[in-house]
Amino acid sequence: MTNAQCRLRPEVTAFSVESAAEAMITVNPTGHILSANRLARQRLEYTLDELLSMQIADINPSYPPELWPDHFSAVRRDGTMTIETQHRSKSGKLFDVEISIAYFKFEDHEYCCGTFRDISKQKQAEKLVELQSKVLSRIASSSDDLANTLTELCRIVEQMVPHTMASVMLIDQPDGKLRFRAGPHLTPEVEEAFGAVRPDECSGSCGAAAYLKRHVIVEDTRDSPHWSNITDIAERFGIRACWSIPILDEQKNVIGTFAISHTKVAKANPFQLSLLDTAANLASIATRRKNWEDQLQRAHVELDRFGRLSTIGEMASTISHELNQPLAAIVNDAFVMEMLAAADTPDHESIQAQARVIREQSMRAAEIVKSMRRLVGKTPPSRKRVSVEKIVADSLAFLKPDLQRNRLHVNVIHHGPAIAIDVDCVQIQQVLINLVRNAIEAITEAEASIDGTPSSDYIHITTRCENGNVTFLVEDCGPGVAADDLDDIFTPFHSSKTQGMGMGLAICRTIASAHGGRLTVQNRTPHGAAFLLSIPCPPCTPDLA
Amino acid sequence: MNRTPKTISIIDDDPSVRRSLGVLFECTGFHVVTFESAEDFLERDCLHEIDVLIVDMRLPGISGLQLLESVTALGWTGPSFIVTGNAELVDVDLPTLHDGIHLLTKPSDPNKLLDVIHAELDLRR
Numbered sequence: 001m002t003n004a005q006c007r008l009r010p011e012v013t014a015f016s017v018e019s020a021a022e023a024m025i026t027v028n029p030t031g032h033i034l035s036a037n038r039l040a041r042q043r044l045e046y047t048l049d050e051l052l053s054m055q056i057a058d059i060n061p062s063y064p065p066e067l068w069p070d071h072f073s074a075v076r077r078d079g080t081m082t083i084e085t086q087h088r089s090k091s092g093k094l095f096d097v098e099i100s101i102a103y104f105k106f107e108d109h110e111y112c113c114g115t116f117r118d119i120s121k122q123k124q125a126e127k128l129v130e131l132q133s134k135v136l137s138r139i140a141s142s143s144d145d146l147a148n149t150l151t152e153l154c155r156i157v158e159q160m161v162p163h164t165m166a167s168v169m170l171i172d173q174p175d176g177k178l179r180f181r182a183g184p185h186l187t188p189e190v191e192e193a194f195g196a197v198r199p200d201e202c203s204g205s206c207g208a209a210a211y212l213k214r215h216v217i218v219e220d221t222r223d224s225p226h227w228s229n230i231t232d233i234a235e236r237f238g239i240r241a242c243w244s245i246p247i248l249d250e251q252k253n254v255i256g257t258f259a260i261s262h263t264k265v266a267k268a269n270p271f272q273l274s275l276l277d278t279a280a281n282l283a284s285i286a287t288r289r290k291n292w293e294d295q296l297q298r299a300h301v302e303l304d305r306f307g308r309l310s311t312i313g314e315m316a317s318t319i320s321h322e323l324n325q326p327l328a329a330i331v332n333d334a335f336v337m338e339m340l341a342a343a344d345t346p347d348h349e350s351i352q353a354q355a356r357v358i359r360e361q362s363m364r365a366a367e368i369v370k371s372m373r374r375l376v377g378k379t380p381p382s383r384k385r386v387s388v389e390k391i392v393a394d395s396l397a398f399l400k401p402d403l404q405r406n407r408l409h410v411n412v413i414h415h416g417p418a419i420a421i422d423v424d425c426v427q428i429q430q431v432l433i434n435l436v437r438n439a440i441e442a443i444t445e446a447e448a449s450i451d452g453t454p455s456s457d458y459i460h461i462t463t464r465c466e467n468g469n470v471t472f473l474v475e476d477c478g479p480g481v482a483a484d485d486l487d488d489i490f491t492p493f494h495s496s497k498t499q500g501m502g503m504g505l506a507i508c509r510t511i512a513s514a515h516g517g518r519l520t521v522q523n524r525t526p527h528g529a530a531f532l533l534s535i536p537c538p539p540c541t542p543d544l545a
Numbered sequence: 546m547n548r549t550p551k552t553i554s555i556i557d558d559d560p561s562v563r564r565s566l567g568v569l570f571e572c573t574g575f576h577v578v579t580f581e582s583a584e585d586f587l588e589r590d591c592l593h594e595i596d597v598l599i600v601d602m603r604l605p606g607i608s609g610l611q612l613l614e615s616v617t618a619l620g621w622t623g624p625s626f627i628v629t630g631n632a633e634l635v636d637v638d639l640p641t642l643h644d645g646i647h648l649l650t651k652p653s654d655p656n657k658l659l660d661v662i663h664a665e666l667d668l669r670r
Contacts, residue, residue: 321603324630325559328652332565335655336572354568361561 022115029110031055031068043118045090059087075103075112087116096123124271128278131156135282139289146290150182150283153258157279158184161260161272168247168283169197169206170256178206178257193233199254202229205244206257213254215245215276220265241266245280249288258283323368326361333358383422383515388463388470389414391425395432396461402437406444408457410436415464421537423515428472428535431508431519432461435474435531438504442478442529465537469517472533480523489521508533551596551666552576556586556612557628558604562651566599569655583607583615592621597662599649602629617643624665626658 017024023040025033036044036051044051044059057064062085063071075081080102086094099116134156138149154166167183177196180186197203199210208226209216219241221227221234233239243266244259258280260272268276337354340347396403396410403410439459462473481489490509505519512519517535524530553575557563563579570577578595580586584606598616602609609627616625622643630651645665649658 321630324651325562328630329559329561329565331652332562332569332655336565336568339572357561357565361565364561 020115022117024113024115025051026111026113027056029069029072031057031063031065031072033059034111040116043089043095043116044087050090059089060085061088062086072110072112075101076110079103084119095120120271124274127160128274131160131275131278132282135286139282139286146286147182149286151184153279153282153286154182155184157260157275160275163264164260164262164266166258166260166279168256168258169210170247170287171199171210171254172196178210181256190237193236194230200229202226204230204233205242205261206259209244209246209257209259210254213246213248213252215243215273217243217268217273219267238263240264243268243272243276245276247280247283247287249284255287256283319368323365326365326368329361330358330365333361382424384425385420385422386425387418387420388465388472389418391423391428392432392461392463392472394425395429395436398429398433399436399440402440406440408440408443408459410459410461413460413462415462417465419465419470419537421470421535423535424511427511427514428533431511431533432472432474434504434508435533436461438531439474439476439478439529442476442480446479468536469534470537471535473530474533475524475528475530477528480527480529481521483523486521486523490519550574550576552578552594553597553599553662554578554580554586554591554595555599556580556583556604556609557599557601558582559601562601562628573659583609583612586612587615592616592619596623596666598623598625600625600627602627613646623669624662626661 017035018037020037020039023043024035024037025040026035028034033051033054033056036046036048041048041051046054046059055065056068080100082098082100084096084098087097088094096119097116098119099114101112101114103110103112105111131153135149135153138152150168154168157166158164165183165185167186168181169178170181171177172179175196177198179196180191180194194204197207197210199207201208201211202225205216205218205224205226216226218224218226221239221242222231227234227242239261240263242259242261244257246254247256247258249255258276260276333354337351337358340351340354392412392414396412399410436459443457443459458475458477460473460475462471462475464471464473490505509519512533512535515535517533520532520534522530522532553570555563555566555570555577556579557566558581563581567577567579575597578589578591580589583600583604587607598613598621600609600612604612607615613625613627622645624645624647626647626649628649628651647661
């Protein structure tokens with residue numbers, strides 16, 4: 001060190017401390033503040049003179065004078081330490097700080113110097129992460145129902161913004177109105193007073209948020225146009241401020257709102273705004289997950305119905321047996337009736353009795369036919385828009401066990417842009433499932449008969465959109481359809497299989513016709529069958545779903 | 546033909562079939578006894594009283610085919626009709642227990658049935 005440097009040192013050091021990029025204060029063993037640099041004064045909003053007359057307890061409520069000696073001893077013992085605590089500024093604002101403390105002794109006097117950093121933002125981010133992880137883990141555990149998850153979300157938010165009430169409203173279909181779904185502090189009276197809220201600009205913050213598709217921060221309900229229609233409700237329940245944010249689904253449609261309300265006029269700070277964002281996101285995830293679950297459940301039910309249909313062979317066998325009972329009785333009774341009528345002196349009473357049992361048995365037969373219709377499917381098809389890819393994917397998902405058991409794989413190719421068609425999804429899937437099942441049987445039966453190893457087995461499904469038709473081509477490498485059978489393979493009760501009643505393809509063709517489409521078959525060279533299901537569709541609609 | 550009416554036993558779990566076949570045979574000069582199940586029939590122990598056996602293939606409990614085997618074991622050689630309501634079973638091989646066993650599909654032409662019964666009974670006269 002040069003002399004010049006030695007001479008300059010105290011001033012330079014003081015200047016460095018004063019302009020340091022960290023806030024620094026020095027304190028003596030009694031907790032009195034001895035110095036505070038510029039940044040510290042700024043953060044704490046006090047002048048130097050003010051600070052020099054203060055104790056630590058004045059800026060940090062966690063360290064009252066009686067605790068200070070112990071704390072100072074700990075610093076003395078360890079030399080340095082880092083703590084996380086809170087400081088209070090002159091305006092009363094509390095903020096999170098991380099303080100690095102160093103102990104030093106100078107001319108027999110003890111000091112400790114604290115360098116503190118405002119970590120409010122970091123703390124807030126941690127809080128948001130904590131909120132997310134808590135709520136997400138509840139969402140992930142499928143046992144929790146939606147209302148519970150949303151209530152928990154509100155509860156955590158209420159802890160983060162004390163003295164508030166958080167609530168979730170969701171839009172119900174078909175009326176498109178908002179109704180309360182969760183809110184730990186909601187009372188039946190409040191729920192009743194709001195009832196079903198139509199999204200518009202002046203029926204409260206939530207209605208406005210849903211209507212405007214953006215957050216609506218009402219700091220004072222008394223002078224907000226958004227509350228003009230329901231000022232009475234605001235007065236009655238003491239809702240003075242209400243911040244609401246729309247809950248959006250994946251297509252950015254509003255599915256509900258998340259709101260925080262206060263009994264006093266309140267301005268939202270940036271942290272509270274991001275808390276609203278996070279809460280709305282979580283509410284969206286929870287609601288969508290629930291909807292998916294419901295959809296899955298419905299799909300399951302539909303597939304179940306369909307599973308019953310796919311054993312159409314068994315069903316037809318049962319039905320024909322059932323139907324033959326009354327038919328046998330009718331034939332016998334008619335024979336007896338003829339005999340009675342042919343007698344020299346016909347007994348009218350007996351003839352009438354025979355006619356009656358014939359009528360009864362005929363009705364029984366008709367009932368059986370009716371119940372068969374009910375089983376086979378709803379007519380006409382109830383059409384809904386569904387993507388071609390989804391129809392195929394869902395059918396294959398249903399067939400997965402069959403395919404795995406037979407170690408077969410279905411190659412799927414969708415030509416052209418993704419498209420959606422208006423069809424009875426279950427019925428079209430039923431056709432595809434039947435066709436693929438037939439393909440599986442054709443391949444496995446062929447293998448069994450030639451005792452060969454599965455060489456290059458394949459089933460292809462190819463979809464196209466051309467000339468106003470959507471086509472599904474199902475090809476296999478089995479033995480194909482016998483030339484004699486090509487014409488009547490779709491005729492009911494025609495079966496080339498050792499088992500089965502020959503109803504499957506007949507029903508498939510009926511379904512194709514009900515959609516205004518066609519189901520045809522061709523043999524492939526050198527072998528294999530190719531079934532083509534063709535459904536007319538209006539000029540190809542890109543699949544927006 | 547014969548002086549005493551021949552007895553036909555009908556074993557079918559469907560009441561409408563039992564009734565209609567019963568009436569048919571009674572109108573055509575037979576005596577008829579009906580049973581709901583093979584068990585009922587065996588319990589009655591009436592094999593020596595009957596001339597023709599008509600039994601449904603699909604019965605609850607002991608099936609029609611099992612019943613035929615049992616009665617054959619008991620020495621039954623009379624005309625026997627095994628009835629099926631299932632068209633796909635037409636090709637099923639009948640047990641070659643004895644010569645008088647026929648497959649009868651439901652529904653079937655009563656005239657043909659009566660012809661076969663009479664022919665069988667004539668053979669055994």
